[in-house]
Amino acid sequence: MKRESRRQSVKENNNNNIKNNLSGAVEQQVLRGGKESLTATKEEKKIEREEDDEEKNIAGYEFVDGWPKWLVDNIPRYVLDTLVPKSADSYIKLGKVGCGTYSNVYKARDKRSGKIVALKKVRFDTSDPESIKFMAREIMILQTLDHPNVIKLEGVATSRMQYSIYLVFEFMHADLARIIARSAVRLTEPQIKCYMQELLCGLQYCHEKGVIHRDIKSSNLLVDTRGVLKIADFGLAHSFDIKSNGPLTNKVVTLWYRAPELLLGSTNYGFGVDLWSAGCLLAEMFVGRPIMPGRTEVEQLHMIFKLCGSPSDNYYRKLKLTSSHRPSQRYRPNYNGNFPNLPSSFLHLLATLLDLDPSHRGTAASALRSEFFNSSPLPCDPSDLPAIYNNNNNDEDERIHQKRRRHRVPKRGQVSQPNTNHVSQLEKNNQTAEHFKRDSESSTKEVIFIHEQD
Numbered sequence: 477m478k479r480e481s482r483r484q485s486v487k488e489n490n491n492n493n494i495k496n497n498l499s500g501a502v503e504q505q506v507l508r509g510g511k512e513s514l515t516a517t518k519e520e521k522k523i524e525r526e527e528d529d530e531e532k533n534i535a536g537y538e539f540v541d542g543w544p545k546w547l548v549d550n551i552p553r554y555v556l557d558t559l560v561p562k563s564a565d566s567y568i569k570l571g572k573v574g575c576g577t578y579s580n581v582y583k584a585r586d587k588r589s590g591k592i593v594a595l596k597k598v599r600f601d602t603s604d605p606e607s608i609k610f611m612a613r614e615i616m617i618l619q620t621l622d623h624p625n626v627i628k629l630e631g632v633a634t635s636r637m638q639y640s641i642y643l644v645f646e647f648m649h650a651d652l653a654r655i656i657a658r659s660a661v662r663l664t665e666p667q668i669k670c671y672m673q674e675l676l677c678g679l680q681y682c683h684e685k686g687v688i689h690r691d692i693k694s695s696n697l698l699v700d701t702r703g704v705l706k707i708a709d710f711g712l713a714h715s716f717d718i719k720s721n722g723p724l725t726n727k728v729v730t731l732w733y734r735a736p737e738l739l740l741g742s743t744n745y746g747f748g749v750d751l752w753s754a755g756c757l758l759a760e761m762f763v764g765r766p767i768m769p770g771r772t773e774v775e776q777l778h779m780i781f782k783l784c785g786s787p788s789d790n791y792y793r794k795l796k797l798t799s800s801h802r803p804s805q806r807y808r809p810n811y812n813g814n815f816p817n818l819p820s821s822f823l824h825l826l827a828t829l830l831d832l833d834p835s836h837r838g839t840a841a842s843a844l845r846s847e848f849f850n851s852s853p854l855p856c857d858p859s860d861l862p863a864i865y866n867n868n869n870n871d872e873d874e875r876i877h878q879k880r881r882r883h884r885v886p887k888r889g890q891v892s893q894p895n896t897n898h899v900s901q902l903e904k905n906n907q908t909a910e911h912f913k914r915d916s917e918s919s920t921k922e923v924i925f926i927h928e929q930d
Contacts (some may be wrong), residue, residue, distance in 0.1 A: 544634050550608045555616050562633040564642050567595060578711050596643040617687055617713050625678030627708040648698035650864040656694060656764060668761045669855035674705035675754055680840035683747045686716040690728040692753035703858030731776055732766045736832055739777050740797040748834030755829025777801050785809035787832050821848040
């Protein structure tokens with residue numbers, strides 16, 4: 477009965493929304509609004525069916541100052557006091573735009589303000605203390621962060637029918653992974669420097685706040701329509717404080733971006749793991765693809781040693797690591813061989829960020845002071861980065877696109893998939909070098925259209 481009542485309520489809300497959209501609108505707006513509402517209704521029904529499968533009805537649902545009691549029992553009040561309690565019913569879900577091991581992300585509209593937001597539904601089990609701790613930690617960390625290059629938590633919403641929680645964020649149109657993969661013309665050197673500068677500025681802020689992200693990768697770096705990059709997804713983040721001096725889990729960071737000390741079992745690591753991931757991304761932007769796509773941890777270590785050189789005996793002793801994965805063959809660092817003809821300032825910064833010894837990677841602040849960012853060509857302005865627009869008939873995106881076109885003529889319209897001809901690693905990297913010789917000084921802007929369901 478409760479489930480049927482919920483469906484009826486959703487249906488009535490949708491009908492009311494359609495009526496409200498129709499009232500007082502001119503004919504063109506009526507047609508647009510009607511189509512959008514019908515699309516939203518279909519998406520809502522799909523989302524509702526998915527959530528019915530995991531629904532957990534709550535007997536004797538209690539609230540404390542507007543928050544569910546189970547939430548108050550597990551998150552410090554000083555954290556909740558900075559947030560305004562909201563219900564998940566105050567948002568209309570327009571579609572799922574992302575999913576992960578621990579969460580789903582939806583594009584949604586605030587019923588009251590009409591603002592488009594991103595809702596991250598965090599999965600957890602109230603019977604598992606570790607699961608609750610995991611969820612609470614992400615909220616507490618996000619509440620301490622406020623920087624232009626870090627995603628901002630705008631609110632928290634809860635559901636009356638489920639043990640679930642939604643984190644509310646600004647809706648971002650794309651991520652760096654899509655930008656790298658979809659560019660028919662690779663990013664220019666000034667553009668790479670700009671993205672890298674934004675990433676390191678965000679990391680510098682997080683690290684100075686005592687927060688280690690532990691999952692830096694291209695899909696966790698979101699980009700808005702102004703070219704501003706924001707570090708997102710703090711689900712694996714850890715905050716260092718007086719109490720947190722014990723061992724840390726090494727089961728963090730996506731494999732292709734995972735530092736060697738984590739692969740070798742270290743539980744006593746620091747901000748260097750984020751800097752290693754940043755180094756992987758620096759090279760990825762230059763060559764247009766992940767540079768060390770290992771399939772297993774052993775293969776990943778082998779790829780690391782072939783690029784960065786074999787670790788010394790002292791390396792294992794200093795970091796108190798197992799030597800069971802010591803390579804049978806001795807390798808020398810081979811950055812020049814893997815990235816021929818690329819700028820020396822790039823190779824120097826890459827070698828620093830990808831140093832096997834985390835104490836030699838420096839800091840995000842020292843990386844920002846490197847020659848890479850101070851040599852010609854200089855980082856471009858964020859407004860000169862590829863423009864990102866939704867290609868799902870969104871009128872607002874089209875208005876923004878037309879406005880920006882009046883200020884500059886784009887080099888390309890909708891871009892095609894990148895060339896996937898089978899060529900050798902060296903040929904690909906030589907093509908990359910030739911690209912930067914031709915285009916690094918170009919100021920022509922590329923436009924990338926994004927389908928939300930890609």
